[in-house]
Amino acid sequence: MLPIAILLLTLTSRAQTLTKYHISFENAVHHEAEISVTYTNLENKVLEVRMSRTSPGRYALHEFAKNVYGVKATDSEGNPLEITRPNPHQWNISGHDGTVKFEYTLFANRGDGTYSQVDETHAHLNMPATFAWARNYGHRPIEITFDVREDLDWKIATQLKHLQETTYYAPDLYYFLDSPVEIADFHLRDELVEGQLIKMALHTPATDAEVDKYFSKVMAIVHEQIEVFGELPELDYGEYIFLNCFMPNASGDGMEHRNSTIVTNSKPLNEPLEETSISTISHEFVHTWNVERIRPASLEPFNFEEANMSGELWFAEGFTSYYTGLILARAGIRTEQEYIEGLAGSLNYVFNHPGRAYFNPVEMSYQAPFVDAARSVDPVNRDNTFISYYSYGSVLGLALDLSLRQLDGDKNLDDFMKLMWQAFGEPEVPYTNRDIESTLAYYAGKEFATGFFNKYIYDSQMPDYKSLFASVGVDFGLENPGKASLGTDIDIENGIGKLDGNARQGSPLYLAGIESEDEILSIAGTSLNSVSDVDEILSDYAPGDEIQITFSRWGDQHTAEVTLAEDPAYKTTLNPDASEAAIQLRAEWLQGNIE
Known part of the structure; x- marks a missing residue:
């Protein structure tokens, strides 16, 4: 007798027309996969089959069609059908009899959070980079069968619903494209949390003891993040899976999905597992709430054919980045001192960046289609104009958290995020920047919210970090007071100095008219x-x-007169003379909901 869940899916499949995919890997050694997709019960018109140009969690264009070749289409009798190309991403198929079998070869050799990689170590599949799809049929359920390489001991890990053997199910095209797959001889661990299963498929050489220790840290992160938001979301099939691929042929990355995340690292085979990509694990799991369910209206619906622009990434990605490190401290993976001293990196980057003169955090978020793994060949001036919304939002999340903790009523960012979860995440109501502001006004008062947004979100002012840090017993000040600086780093090779990027606006080198193409021969004689x-x-x-x-x-040869500036780098350190009140507030901040 079939389990009830599978029975219901079977009945649904019979009531609805299915789109059926099949993929095999006979030529994996040469990074090829053979793919077919069969459409039936089609309308009597041209079938428009496309490859995506974007991928969930990415905001820039990625031309996945470039790796597709050997395309053919046949009808229900196996007769070849006419294919035309209206643009580089699409195949129009005409003359069909209501059925089209679309077949092609895919070349795939980049294992990260966006692209796909096929070789004899694994089939690492990000769906938009792998599978073609048809316009106007995205509502149809999907079944996919993976013809795995049994000779390589491959197993399948994915958030797709398992039906039987190597066949899986997605309720529609969007869920399908949002469901990466790792097929390999991997380690598997799981733990039941609040009646739902948290799983980890880990593709890397490691002992069982190493994997157990690593998974315990992953689960410590999971439990601390549940404390922040108050509950684990109701997962669509009662499961969440970490798809971790730490192999030398992979590329470092992380990408969130609705009920899974894919984390990759180019770890050498003989390198111990230890804490590989643990920060990425922390970051991506926050997205289970913030982005996947607490979701910007600007990303709904996600467009697989065009770049996706959002002005809320300072919150969606930036506040997620703030919790990335904080959770590691709360989970005991980072010491209090390591976490505090590590905050200086992002603060220096944002605080001293000239880009704040050009764009506020909302406008920095708009830059994502140009910077989020986007490709360009012409030089850009982002050294002076762009601050990552990850870092910008992270330091603003820090400022908001410490600011709230100074208000009456035991306020903090954790409880504000719970409120965002209850208002927008749990009911899955998309939000805007104004919705964040109004929710903050409800939580902390209109005057506080208006002031914070007008100064730091809609403008580019910086919070008073010295005062904020002092409230939790942390010193914030110059790392090297009195140290001379040229304001832009210079790399020396074979006696020639080159700027490591464009000259930083306002720096001594910039004011002296020295740029990245110049070869520096001598300094001060x-x-x-x-x-x-x-x-x-x-x-x-x-x-x-x-x-x-x-x-x-x-x-x-030229000579320039240069006036040296003071090194602007800041540091964050624990204050050994902090008051008991500050130490208590710091403990509440770094340990979360302590009694």
């Missing part, structure tokens, strides 16, 4: 042949001193 690091020269000078820099530009 010292040839770069005689030093390995610019600091060896600058250590003899102070901010405000004037020095000469000799450089070559297109074969001509």
